[in-house]
Amino acid sequence: MQARVAIVTGGADGFGAAISDRFRQEGYQVIIIDIDRKKGELKASSGSNLNFLLGDVTRKETWNEALALARAKFGRLDVVVNNAGITGSQSPVHTKDMEEYERTFKINVRPIFCSAQCLVPFMMEQGHGVFVNITSTGCTRPRPGFAFYNSSKAAVSVATKTMALEYAPTIRFNCIAPAVGNTSMLKASIGSGPDSLDRLQKIEDLLPMKRVTQPVDIANAVWYLATDQSSFVTGTTLEVDGGRGV
Template sequence: MAGRQVSVFAGRYAGRCAVVTGGASGLGKAVAARIVAEGGKVVLWDLNADALAAAQAEVGAAGVQALDVSDATAVEAAAKASAEILGKIDVLVCSAGITGATVPVHEFPLDSWLRVMDINLNGLFYCNRAIVPLMLANGYGRIVNIASVAGKEGNPNASAYSASKAGVIGFTKSLGKELAGKGVIANALTPATFESPILAQLPQSQVDYMRSKIPMGRLGEVEESAAMVCFMASEECSFTTASTFDTSGGRTTF
């Protein structure tokens, strides 16, 4: 976070209950920590059970669910269990994701392509599909699906990641329009590269390339994107849906 000042809005999430996927690290954990600090309750979902336990203690989460979001049956079960822990689900933040291989399309391994799509796009769909009915039943909901500037511009040697995040953007636009007027708002965040454990999945050359595309000349900080997510997931975000919010240092302006 490099000394980034974090402004906590006391009580903003009072009485609100959230599910955060990819919640054991990075952006997911930062978002969960802010929601709890601002009065909300959170259940963390992640594949890494050990990291989940540590994150639960650090964040003060009400519960955790260890699962692979690409397993639709497991997602349905986790949604039910989370609703029982929390009493309701007002907020869904889908932050789980992987980068996949960093190679040209003609060399891209099929198994890596399929795994990226299974987690980044299919898994996000499963999470939205399972939790939207719970929100509709309560007449309130905020959904934030984490996409990427790669979904807008495409990054060379990252075709699976770029395609999956473009899919997230298109999916969220469709979902937000379906839910408009029903009390449930759905938007996507398109961050540029920020300091996160996911960078360990990439060669340094790819990280350097992505930094070079950012007019501010630096990577983002996780708290900068977490701040935006926590606005998007709050009651304050009341008249914007089916849209994308950027935290890109000037890289994307559309």
């Protein structure tokens, strides 16, 4: 049987690395798209069915290259996971500059548009496909200081729901909303000094489950939404947040 194929953006680190590993372990051919060559090549070296594509997911050219790779090497494309994104600095709106605002929407929202534009026609012709887009609990439980991060992730959620209606029943579109995750972005936020554990404890205390989201939590949720286990699920946002959104 021909192996199924998944594209994972930001697949070299954090949530993306765990998602890539889950698909690899399940026998998928995985195309990791990442802008970090060193991390991408290192990740791809960890499994024979991991394939690295250096690229910027805000550019349609990158998505066209990914589709060309999937078609030429594997003859199919089954799953797209739009995981790459940024948080930005925590500060009130009046202190932010236009560059940060535009960069946040460019990196968090534009890939949703570009991936659909480039890949949906192929999936429609193929007769099936799944998109899983990573959003945030910031959509429904916004934290102060992240107004436009929260807004960008809300745009991802609404676009995903709309495309679920546009392309049903052939292609399914769903979102996953993590809480704060144990990734390099969190580590950069809390630092590595003597007070970092105290800062982490304060974050964990805000979550009913008293821990941050682990990459494997997101990988397991993506696997569910990407496979036939969720064949009747489309247009939804699955909260993987330890109760943060309640």
